[in-house]
Each structure stands twice: as C-alpha cells, then as structure tokens.
Amino acid sequence: MKCTVCKGPAVIDVRRHNANFCAEHFLRLCRDQVAKAIKDFTMLQPGERALVAVSGGKDSLAVWDILLELGYQADGLYLGLGIGDYSDTSGTFARAFATERDLTLVEVDLPTDHGFDIPTGARAARRAPCSACGLSKRHLFDDAARRGGYDVVVTGHNLDDEAAVLFGNVLHWQADYLGRQLPVLPARDGFPRKVKPLVRLGERETAAYCVLRGIDYIVEECPMAAGNKHLGYKAALNAVEATSPGTKHDFYFGFLDRASHRFAADAGAEREELRPCATCGAPTTGEVCAFCRLVERAAVPVALGRRR
C-alpha cells in the first residue's frame, strides 16, 4: 500500500477519500480537514481564546493538539463526572497531555464542587445517566467559558458522532434538534459560541492521529454508554459505510448543505426569553436553571448516602 501523495509506504487507508497515506501526509490531511472545517463554518478567528472540552479520549485530545498545531490559542477544560474508574483514568490522560505540553487545563469536579456524581445523581433525579450528564456538561462548559473569558467552547464531536446524532434525529423527526444540529452554534444571550472542528474526520482517523502523534488516550468507552441508542445508530451507519464508503460524509454534509436551513424555524420556535438563573446567574428560561434544579434533587441524597 503506497501513500497517494508521495508514493512512500502508507500506514493507513481512508476509503472515504479513496486514498492511502504515510504518517506525514495523514497528519497533514487531519490538520487540513480541521482547517477547512474552521474556515468553511467560520468557527474561530485568529487571536480568539478557545476552551477545549477534554475528556481524555482520542477526539478531544486530537482536536486540542490540532488547534495548537494550527496556531490557535486553546486551553483545556476537564470535568470530573464521578463515574468510578472511568473518570479517574480519563482525568489521568487529560492531565498528562496538558502537563507534558505545559498547557493550561481548567478542572471542575462534579462530586467535589457540586455535591453529586453522575450515576447517583441521575438516580436521585430520576433521569437517565446520559441525560443528567449532558445537561451538566453543557452547563459547566458554558459556565467555565464565561468565568474564564473564553470566546468559544470547542468539543471533539467527529463525523461519526454527528452522522449518528443526525440519523437519530431524522428517524424520530426531531425537527427542533435538526434545526440546531450545526457545527457552529453562535454565541447568544450569555452563552459562548460552540464549535465542532472535527466534523470532517471520522473516529478511526482521530484514533490514528493520536497514535501517530504519540498521544495517549483512554480507550475504554464510558460505562454509562453501554446499550444507548447513539451506539446503535453508529453501528447501523457503520454497516452502511462498510459497503458504501463516503455515505456518512454525504449524509451529514448533504444535510448541512441542502436541508438544515429548512428546520431553522423549528429551532427558533423554541426560543423563549432568557433571564439569569436565581441560583447561579446562568441564562435560563425559568426561575432556576435546569442544572441548579438537578443539583437540588441530586446533591442532597448523594451527600446523605455518603454519610451513611
């Protein structure tokens, strides 16, 4: 197998591009794809301060590394979710990456700072773990960006993630979600801009990027993900991709080009007037924001549970 660019020995094939790459040209491809996504969707401007949500996994560490390689100013944010060994290990990888490169990693620990962990808190609040987790992550990313004066929050969602979310939203015709499923969510009403620079890279590519760059990352998936719908949608799309390479790309980018604007009104309809949360000051539609309501329900039983 030869590199399509230089004809040297290739280390990876990317069937979607019908091409093979040596290490050097594969790393260049990854950087070029991220630079193209940033440019096409106006994600970042030179001089802006970015906060990368880092989980210790391949995607978030790859996007942090690529942004730095492309010359952007990017700090990391690690959220300790209190998910047993998984959280301990993922934190170790995130910290090691930052320390080895002398980078700034902001840390927020859900159990220490807010009095609950995801598994127990979700049970107490009668929510699915991923629902309590997603809500907490969104709130804490926004909050950390506001406090730190960052212009933009960067997440490591890749093409596989976005195609799977799109697939789920289409299967259930979630028009409001479809209206918001964009690689850039502009800043509004006290929320920072959110961007997904990895939308042009698949997860096999982000994993290969990390291996070739010598980036150690947590390989295990979060134990809470087992059996969730998102993994089912990914598996279904992988089966299609195996026989028709490029389908995921066409599905997601075709949606962005030709269909997403048709759902903009559905997303807009949800927009209510925002005011500061009475407890934490974050912008919210109600009196108290959803995160503070979760803390109210989850933190007390967890604390009592610990005392027993």
Ligand code: SF4
């Ligand atoms: S799988 Fe669910 S619980 Fe685990 S990190 Fe993701 S959203 Fe949170």
Ligand SMILES: [Zn+2]
């Ligand atoms: Zn090459």
Ligand SMILES: [Zn+2]
């Ligand atoms: Zn609040």
